[in-house]
Amino acid sequence: MTVRALLVRGLLVGLVAGFATFLVAHQVGEPHVETAIALEEAGTHAPADDHTHDEATAGHSHDDGGAVVSRHDQRTWGLLTGSLAVGLALGGLVALVSAAAVGRLGRMTPGQSTATVALIGFVSYALVPFLKYPANPPAVGDGSTIGARTGDYFAFVLVSVVAAVLGTLLARRLWPQVGTYAAVLAGVGAYVVVVAVAGQVLPTVNEVGDFPADVLWYFRRASLITIATLWAAIGIGLTGLVGALHRRDTATTERRTLAASL
Amino acid sequence: MSQVSATPATTVEIPSIPLAEIAPWALFVGLLAVLALFFVSAEQGAFSLLSGTAVHEWVHDGRHLLGFPCH
Ligand SMILES: [Zn+2]
Numbered sequence: 001m002t003v004r005a006l007l008v009r010g011l012l013v014g015l016v017a018g019f020a021t022f023l024v025a026h027q028v029g030e031p032h033v034e035t036a037i038a039l040e041e042a043g044t045h046a047p048a049d050d051h052t053h054d055e056a057t058a059g060h061s062h063d064d065g066g067a068v069v070s071r072h073d074q075r076t077w078g079l080l081t082g083s084l085a086v087g088l089a090l091g092g093l094v095a096l097v098s099a100a101a102v103g104r105l106g107r108m109t110p111g112q113s114t115a116t117v118a119l120i121g122f123v124s125y126a127l128v129p130f131l132k133y134p135a136n137p138p139a140v141g142d143g144s145t146i147g148a149r150t151g152d153y154f155a156f157v158l159v160s161v162v163a164a165v166l167g168t169l170l171a172r173r174l175w176p177q178v179g180t181y182a183a184v185l186a187g188v189g190a191y192v193v194v195v196a197v198a199g200q201v202l203p204t205v206n207e208v209g210d211f212p213a214d215v216l217w218y219f220r221r222a223s224l225i226t227i228a229t230l231w232a233a234i235g236i237g238l239t240g241l242v243g244a245l246h247r248r249d250t251a252t253t254e255r256r257t258l259a260a261s262l
Numbered sequence: 263m264s265q266v267s268a269t270p271a272t273t274v275e276i277p278s279i280p281l282a283e284i285a286p287w288a289l290f291v292g293l294l295a296v297l298a299l300f301f302v303s304a305e306q307g308a309f310s311l312l313s314g315t316a317v318h319e320w321v322h323d324g325r326h327l328l329g330f331p332c333h
Contacts, residue, residue: 003279003287021328029327069319082302082324089295096288103278110276126329135329138322149331150308219326226327246276 001110001242001249006099007092009241010234014091017233018084024229025083029222030075033137035215037071040139083230090125091234094118098242105168106175111243118235124164124191126227129157132199135223137216142207152202159198167191303330 069078098114105113133153141149171187178186208216302325305311306318318325318332325332 001277001279003284007287007291025324025327030323033323033326068314068316069322074319074323078320079323079327082321082328085298085302085321086324086328089298092291093295096284096291099279099284099287100281103276108276130329133331135326136332138326138332141331141333143333146331146333147308150304153331154304223327223329227329230328 001099001102001245003096003099005245006095006102006242009245010091010093010095010098010238011088012091013095013234013237013241014087014089015084016087016237017091017230018087019080020233021087021226021230022080022083025079025222025226026075028225029219030079032215032219032222033075036137036139036211036219039212039215087230087234090121090230091238094121094234094238097121098238102242105172106180109243110246111239114242115235115239118231118238120164120168122228122231122235124160125157126231128160128195129153130224130227132156132202133205134220136207137211137219140208140211140216145205145207148203149205152205156195156198156202160195163191163194163198167194302328307332 094114094117098110098117101108101113101117102110103113105116108116133149133156167187167190170190171183174186175183300309301317302321306315307325308331322332
């Protein structure tokens, strides 16, 4: 098993996962994006911080009229571009972390360690950050705070991912002495403590204003389904391909051993 | 948990890949991945390497639905 073999598979899976993500985002998410934009344009929704709204929307138009990119392109080719780019990026990253994890996580087979990496990746990079800073539809959010919100979001993502890596290393180190159950419990516990503290320390964002609660929930649920699709496709696809690669390697080794013994 | 030693067939060591072999790939792919994520998530939003709003507008729906702060 080589880094290159894993990376090629990761990028391939990432591309397919990106396309699946696009389909799900387009079918499940776009209706709610359209509803939110319609609300924004109808002006029925007063933003939490009214005085900054004009300045906030000044370089940012969802409107077909003066927009650089039409709504049609945004929800098709634009969405596809974003999905494929993120799919490829995460596919490559998961493949490389999986390459490092092969043979290093207890007695796990390469397929099992790859599935574990993808699961930890989903929880630490996507799910837990979503709980602190959930996705927002167009029309929610004050444009003047975008810098601070983006910084807080990525700071939390970074803390969560680093804590997950350290938690995994802790579990790995404890495993020979205390066994699987206690080691995993210690690793997960350490992770939860770190993200809980970070979640308390980092500021809460609430710029929802009087945006309708139902549309907000539908959008966030659709966003979470989209993100889960991406990670599930990467995790399931790469686990399958790495498992097959391992079986091929094992078969080759066995044939060689057999040939040598003859 | 299992103090009983397993049969040799099931304890075949899974060869790990030396970290030194992974490092150059990690650096290269890591940079490209961060760049890709940056353009989808933050360019012409929180940061503006390029002027205008074309990048932001193009990846706009992905930015919202993939959970990044947009505007
Ligand atoms: Zn937006």
